[in-house]
Amino acid sequence: MVFIDDVIEFGASEIRARRMVRTGDLFVENGELPDAALIECIAQTIAAGDAQYARSKGGRVRKGYLTGLTGVKFESRARVGERIDIEAICQKRMEGMGLFDATARVGSRTLARGTFKLFVDIDYSGK
Numbered sequence: 566m567v568f569i570d571d572v573i574e575f576g577a578s579e580i581r582a583r584r585m586v587r588t589g590d591l592f593v594e595n596g597e598l599p600d601a602a603l604i605e606c607i608a609q610t611i612a613a614g615d616a617q618y619a620r621s622k623g624g625r626v627r628k629g630y631l632t633g634l635t636g637v638k639f640e641s642r643a644r645v646g647e648r649i650d651i652e653a654i655c656q657k658r659m660e661g662m663g664l665f666d667a668t669a670r671v672g673s674r675t676l677a678r679g680t681f682k683l684f685v686d687i688d689y690s691g692k
Contacts, residue, residue, distance in 0.1 A: 566591070568606045569651070572613045575621075580614030580653045580665075582606075586643045597642040603649070603677055604634070607667045610651040611683050615663070619687045629685040632662070637679030647671045653681065661686055 574581040584606050586593060592602040608631040616626040643649050653667040663683050669676040 568602065568609045569613060572610070572617055575614035575617045577618060578655045580610055580618075580655075582610035582613065582651045584649045584651070586645050586647050586649065588645050590645075593645060596645045598644075598649070599642070600639045600677070603639070603643070603669055604631075604637070606649060607651055607653065607669055607677070607681060608683065611653045611663070611665050611667070611681060612685065614653065615683075615685045615687070619685075619689075622689070623691065624687045624689040627686040627688050629683060631681065632684050633682035635680040635682070637677060637681075639677045640675045641671070643669075643671050643676055649676065656680075 569582045569584045572582045586598050612629045619626055649669050649671055651669045653665040655663055655665050657664040661684050665681045667681050668678040
């Protein structure tokens with residue numbers, strides 16, 4: 566299931582995506598997107614941005630996993646009709662692992678921030 570609408574910027578160190586919260590969305594509860602769904606939105610932002618960057622360099626993502634969260638703090642929830650802007654800044658990469666500081670906002674209101682650890686297996690062999 567896709568939790569983001571589009572990736573608006575991608576590169577080796579910075580990824581941005583967005584998502585509109587809609588009536589009838591599977592995970593909307595009482596008109597709000599719950600914290601667990603927001604975590605998935607952020608993780609998919611990083612994975613989708615990495616996939617687009619890999620394709621731009623002749624690679625392809627074989628698989629990827631969210632492997633950990635550190636210091637994630639939830640400050641607010643997005644409501645139906647609001648657009649979530651997600652930003653992830655890569656702090657470090659090592660052997661397929663990536664460490665990203667990520668923030669999700671609606672306008673100037675911060676929804677969540679923290680460090681996301683992902684493993685992404687990228688094939689650059691051209692096969």
